[in-house]
Amino acid sequence: MSMLTVNNVHTYYGSIHALRGINLTIEQGEIVTLIGGNGAGKTTTLRTISGLLKPAQGEIMLEGDDLLRYKPHEIVYKGLSMVPEGRGVFARMSVLENLEMGAFSRNNKQEIARNLDHVMTLFPRLKERRTQLAGTLSGGEQQMLATGRALMAEPRILLLDEPSMGLAPVLVELIFDTIVQINKEGVTILLVEQNALMALSIAHRGYVLQTGEIVLSDKAEKLKSDPEVQKAYLGIE
Amino acid sequence: MNNTNKENSLWAAIKIGLLGGAVALFISLVGMAEVFSKRDVVEKTMTLGQFVLLAISVASGLLAARRTAALLDKPNTASQAAAGLVAGFFSAAILTLFVVIGAKINIRTVFLNASPGLYSMLTLNQGVSGVWILPVAGAVSGLLGALSLSLPNAVRRPLFHAILFIFFMALFSGLFRVVMINQSGFWEKTAKYLFSQTGMTRPGAAIFFALVAAISAFWSAKGQAIKTDVANLPKGGQIGLRVIAFAVIAFIALGLPLVSGAFIAQVIVIVALFILMGLGLNITLGFAGLLDLGFVAFYAIGAYTVGLLTSYGQYGLQHISFWAAIPLAVLVAMAAGFTLGLPVLGVRGDYLAIATLGFGEIVRLLAGSDFLAKYFGGPQGIIGIQKPCIGVLGEFTKVDVPRVCYSLFDAAKPGIELGTPQSIYYIAVASAILIAFVSWRLRESRLGRAWMAIREDEDVAEALGVNLIQTKLLAYMLGAAMAGLGGAIFATLIGSIFATSMQLIVSINVASLIIVGGMGSIPGVIVGAIALIGLPELLREVSEFRYLLYGATLIIMMLAKPEGLWPSKTTQRELHHLDAGTSAE
Ligand SMILES: Nc1ncnc2c1ncn2[C@@H]1O[C@H](COP(=O)(O)OP(=O)(O)O)[C@@H](O)[C@H]1O
Ligand SMILES: [Mg+2]
Numbered sequence: 001m002s003m004l005t006v007n008n009v010h011t012y013y014g015s016i017h018a019l020r021g022i023n024l025t026i027e028q029g030e031i032v033t034l035i036g037g038n039g040a041g042k043t044t045t046l047r048t049i050s051g052l053l054k055p056a057q058g059e060i061m062l063e064g065d066d067l068l069r070y071k072p073h074e075i076v077y078k079g080l081s082m083v084p085e086g087r088g089v090f091a092r093m094s095v096l097e098n099l100e101m102g103a104f105s106r107n108n109k110q111e112i113a114r115n116l117d118h119v120m121t122l123f124p125r126l127k128e129r130r131t132q133l134a135g136t137l138s139g140g141e142q143q144m145l146a147t148g149r150a151l152m153a154e155p156r157i158l159l160l161d162e163p164s165m166g167l168a169p170v171l172v173e174l175i176f177d178t179i180v181q182i183n184k185e186g187v188t189i190l191l192v193e194q195n196a197l198m199a200l201s202i203a204h205r206g207y208v209l210q211t212g213e214i215v216l217s218d219k220a221e222k223l224k225s226d227p228e229v230q231k232a233y234l235g236i237e
Numbered sequence: 238m239n240n241t242n243k244e245n246s247l248w249a250a251i252k253i254g255l256l257g258g259a260v261a262l263f264i265s266l267v268g269m270a271e272v273f274s275k276r277d278v279v280e281k282t283m284t285l286g287q288f289v290l291l292a293i294s295v296a297s298g299l300l301a302a303r304r305t306a307a308l309l310d311k312p313n314t315a316s317q318a319a320a321g322l323v324a325g326f327f328s329a330a331i332l333t334l335f336v337v338i339g340a341k342i343n344i345r346t347v348f349l350n351a352s353p354g355l356y357s358m359l360t361l362n363q364g365v366s367g368v369w370i371l372p373v374a375g376a377v378s379g380l381l382g383a384l385s386l387s388l389p390n391a392v393r394r395p396l397f398h399a400i401l402f403i404f405f406m407a408l409f410s411g412l413f414r415v416v417m418i419n420q421s422g423f424w425e426k427t428a429k430y431l432f433s434q435t436g437m438t439r440p441g442a443a444i445f446f447a448l449v450a451a452i453s454a455f456w457s458a459k460g461q462a463i464k465t466d467v468a469n470l471p472k473g474g475q476i477g478l479r480v481i482a483f484a485v486i487a488f489i490a491l492g493l494p495l496v497s498g499a500f501i502a503q504v505i506v507i508v509a510l511f512i513l514m515g516l517g518l519n520i521t522l523g524f525a526g527l528l529d530l531g532f533v534a535f536y537a538i539g540a541y542t543v544g545l546l547t548s549y550g551q552y553g554l555q556h557i558s559f560w561a562a563i564p565l566a567v568l569v570a571m572a573a574g575f576t577l578g579l580p581v582l583g584v585r586g587d588y589l590a591i592a593t594l595g596f597g598e599i600v601r602l603l604a605g606s607d608f609l610a611k612y613f614g615g616p617q618g619i620i621g622i623q624k625p626c627i628g629v630l631g632e633f634t635k636v637d638v639p640r641v642c643y644s645l646f647d648a649a650k651p652g653i654e655l656g657t658p659q660s661i662y663y664i665a666v667a668s669a670i671l672i673a674f675v676s677w678r679l680r681e682s683r684l685g686r687a688w689m690a691i692r693e694d695e696d697v698a699e700a701l702g703v704n705l706i707q708t709k710l711l712a713y714m715l716g717a718a719m720a721g722l723g724g725a726i727f728a729t730l731i732g733s734i735f736a737t738s739m740q741l742i743v744s745i746n747v748a749s750l751i752i753v754g755g756m757g758s759i760p761g762v763i764v765g766a767i768a769l770i771g772l773p774e775l776l777r778e779v780s781e782f783r784y785l786l787y788g789a790t791l792i793i794m795m796l797a798k799p800e801g802l803w804p805s806k807t808t809q810r811e812l813h814h815l816d817a818g819t820s821a822e
Binding site (some may be wrong): 002050051052073074076077082084089092102149 | 701
C-alpha cells in the first residue's frame, strides 16, 4: 500500500479553480518533490492534503485510510505533519513552547521528552535558544523550529512547503541535509520547492506542477536532465 | 559647525519649552489645573495645581539640558543651565500670554474653564499685574531642572523619589487622614500633625520628604548588598522570610476593612470586580487572542441572574440564597459565552470586534427595554437584592421585605449578614484571588497552550491537532464565567441593577486595563485594575478627568512600554519535566 495517494483532486478558492485534478503517489520511505513556479498550486496541494482546504472532488488516502473523512485537527493524529510556507512559528511563544505545541497530539510524556531530545540533537541551535521567543529567531532558525515542531508529532509522513525560501545557500544546504537525515530515520517526505535543483538533488522522484495540473513526473535524475524542466525551472538553456 | 549646533540647541530648548507650555495650557483649559489647585501639597505653601505646572517647567528644563548635552560637542554646566532657563521660560510664556489675553478678551464662551479662578491661581491672586510671576517661576524651575542633571546620582535619585512620594501623598492625604482619625487617640493626633484638611502640613511634608529621601539613599547604597544577603540565606531562612511576608500581607488584607471605612472598602471591591472581569477578558483576548468588545454583557448576565434569583423585590423569580445563586450565575454567563462564541467562531479580526460589540449592546438594550420590562424591570432595573447571609435565611414572606438572616446554631439569634462594603470586600477579594489562581493554572495547562497557539496562528494550531471550535468556545465560556462572577458580586454589593450601568465603556475599561497591565499577564491585570480603576475611584480630583488620563496613559504606554506595566514572562516556565528530559548542559 502506498503511503499517500492523491487521486484526481480539484480545489477551488471561491470561483478560482486552483487544483485541476492532481494525482500523486508517494511510497513509504521516499522523498518526493513537487516543483513548480509561483502560483502553480503547490501550497494549495499541501493545504488540501493536510485538511486545511476541502477539495471539491477527488480522493486522498493515507495508507489506505480516507483522509477526507477527518476534520483538519484530526489529520495529525493519523501520522501526517506539515511545515507551512513561511514557517508559521508561534512568534510570541518560546522555542521550547513551540516544540511543546508540536507534540499537542501526543500524550506520552516520556515519548515527548525523548522526541524533544531528538529534535534538539537534530537542531543544536534550537537547544541554545530554547527560552528565546520564536519571533526573534533568524529565518534559518525559524525554519529549523518549524521543522522540529512538525517532528514533535512523530509523523510518518512530513510535508514541507518551500523550506529554502529566503535562506542563504549555506542554510539551505543545512536544512536539506537534515531533511535527508529525517528521511533516513524512516519518515516519508513530500517536499514542495521552487528551488528545483536542490530539491531534485535529494529527492527520489519528482512531480512538476503547472497552473494546477501535474505536467511531468519521473525519477529525480531524469527530471534534472529533462530539457523542458531545465529550461523552465533550472535556468539552463 | 559648533555655531550651528549652538543655534540648534537654543532652538531645541525653545521647542521643548513651548511643548511643555502647550501641555500646561491644555491642562489649564480642561480645568484640571484649577481642580488640582483646591488640594494642597503643602498647606499654605503650594497647591497641587501649582506643583503640577512647576513640574512641567522643571521637566522642560531637564529635557532641554539633556538635549543640549547631546547636541554640543563639549557640553558644560553653563550651556545646560542656559538651555534649562530658556525652556523653563518658554514653558511658562504660553500661560503668561494666555493670562494677558484673557484679561482683555473674554474667552470663556469657548473655553468654559478659563475662569477667574484659573487666572488668579496662575498669578498667585495678584491679577494681571502679577503676571510676571509666571515666566520667572518657569525660568527658575527650568534652571533647577537643568541643574539637577549635574547632581550626582546618589543625590538626585533620593530627591526625585521624595518629590514623587510627596506628590502621591498629597493626592491620598485625605484618605489617610480620615482612616487615621477614625482610629482616634494617638493615630488621630499623628494625622492632625501630618495632614491638614486639604493636604499635608508643613512639618508633615518635611517629615515625609526626609524619610523617603533617607530610605531611598540608604537603599541605593545598601540595597544590592541586602539583596545578595537575602539570596544567600539558607533555605529555611528564605522560607521563613516568605512566610513572614505572606503573613504581613494576609494580616493587612484581612484587617484593612476593619479600619478603612466603607468608602475605601467599596473602592477595593470595585477594583476586585474589575480584576475578575480583567482576568476573564485576559483569557479570551490575552490568551486566545479573541477580541471581545461586548464583554460587559457577561457581567450584566451574571448580575441579572443573581438579581432575578435572589431579589425580594417585585422582579425576583426565586428567593434562593446568594451562595446558591452564585454558581448558577456563573453557569448562565458561561452559557451566554457559548451563545456568543458559536456564531462568531469563523469571524476574525476587525469583524469579530464589531460582532461582539453588537452582542454587548443587544444585551444591554434588551435588559433595559420596555418590551421585556415585566421580566427585567426595564429602565428601573431590579432592586432589593438579598444580602449574603452566613447562617440560615428565614422564609420569604412578601415582596419588598428582605429575608431575615438567622444564626446557624440558634434559630432565634441573628446570623452574620454581609451587607456592608467591608464585608462584601472579603467575598470580592477571595474571589479575585481564587480566579487569579485558576487563570494561572489554566495558562499552564494544555488548554492554555492551545489558546496561545491559536492566538499566534490558527491554521498552524489546527494542523498541530488543536480543535479550534472547542478551544475557542472554551475561551469565550471561561472568560464569560469570570465576568459573570464579577457581575454577580457587584449586584449584591449595590443591592440593585440597572441596565444603564452596563455600557460599552465598561468593556473598554476592561480592555484598557489589560493593555496597560500587559496583555496576557495575570499580575498585569491586577496592576492595571489598581492603576486605571482604583486610583480614579479613590481620587475625586482625578476621576473628573478619568478618560483624559486613560487616553494619555494608553498613548504613553504604547510609546514607552508597549508590553505593559507587568508583562508576562515568556521564558521557560513550562513543563519542567520536558526540560529535565533533555540532557543537562
Ligand atoms: N486564499 C486564496 N484565495 C484565492 N486564491 C488563492 C488563495 N491562495 C492561493 N490562491 C491562488 O491559487 C493559485 C495557487 O496558489 P498557491 O497554491 O499558493 O501557489 P504556489 O504555492 O505554488 O505558489 C494561485 O493562482 C493563487 O493566486
Ligand atoms: Mg506556495
